[in-house]
Amino acid sequence: MTAAKMVAELAVERGKHFQAFPEYGPERSGAPIVAFTRLSSEPIQIYSPIEHPNLVLVLDETLVGTVDVTDGAPDDAIVIVNTTESPEEISAHMDFGSRRVMCVAATKIALDTIGKAIPNTPMVGAIAKATGLFTLDEIEEHLRESFGKKFSEKVVEGNVEAVRRAYKEVQG
Numbered sequence: 001m002t003a004a005k006m007v008a009e010l011a012v013e014r015g016k017h018f019q020a021f022p023e024y025g026p027e028r029s030g031a032p033i034v035a036f037t038r039l040s041s042e043p044i045q046i047y048s049p050i051e052h053p054n055l056v057l058v059l060d061e062t063l064v065g066t067v068d069v070t071d072g073a074p075d076d077a078i079v080i081v082n083t084t085e086s087p088e089e090i091s092a093h094m095d096f097g098s099r100r101v102m103c104v105a106a107t108k109i110a111l112d113t114i115g116k117a118i119p120n121t122p123m124v125g126a127i128a129k130a131t132g133l134f135t136l137d138e139i140e141e142h143l144r145e146s147f148g149k150k151f152s153e154k155v156v157e158g159n160v161e162a163v164r165r166a167y168k169e170v171q172g
Helices: 002-013 087-091 106-113 120-131 136-149 153-169
Strands: 017-023 034-040 055-058 078-082 100-104
Touching: 002 017, 002 034, 002 120, 002 136, 055 120, 078 120, 087 100, 100 120, 106 120, 106 153, 120 136, 120 153, 136 153
Parallel strands: 055 078, 078 100
Antiparallel strands: 017 034
16 A cells, blocks of 8 residues: 555656555455555546556565456556566466566565565555656655655665665566
8 A cells, every 4th residue: 555655646746646545355454455546647537446457566476376466457567576586487376468577576675775574665666667657766756755754864765775776676
C-alpha cells in the first residue's frame, strides 16, 4: 500500500489524476493484500478494482507460482518482482507469457540502505526505470519533501539511495 500511495502522490505532483486503494479480504493477518493505483491525465470516473493492470508489482516472490499474480494483465503488461533471482530464473516458477518480467532485489536494497526490510521505496525506483513515469530527480525531490517532514535526514537519504540503487539494478 505504501508503494501505491507514493506512486499516486508522485502522479499528483505531475498534474495527473489518481486513485489508490487496497483490497483486503477475509484472510488472516499477514496474508497477501492487493493494492490498486490508477493514473490518468483525465479525471477518473471508474470506482472499482483494476481488472486489467498494465503494471504488476510483486513484493513477495513466494507468491510467484502460488498465486496467478498476472490475473487479468494484458500480454504487454510489465511485471516487477522483488527477488534476488533473474527474470529468467523467476520465469521458471510461472509462465508469464509475453509479459515483460523485471526483477529487483528490493528487500536486500532496503536492508542495505535503510536498515529495514521494507521494499516499497526501492520498488518505486524500479517502476520509474520500467515505465518512465517519473525521473529519479522527481522521486528524490518527493522523498525529501514528504519523508523530510516525518523522518531524520539519515532515513530520508537512505530511501533516496534505495530508489537510486533499484533504478540502476532492476533487470529485465
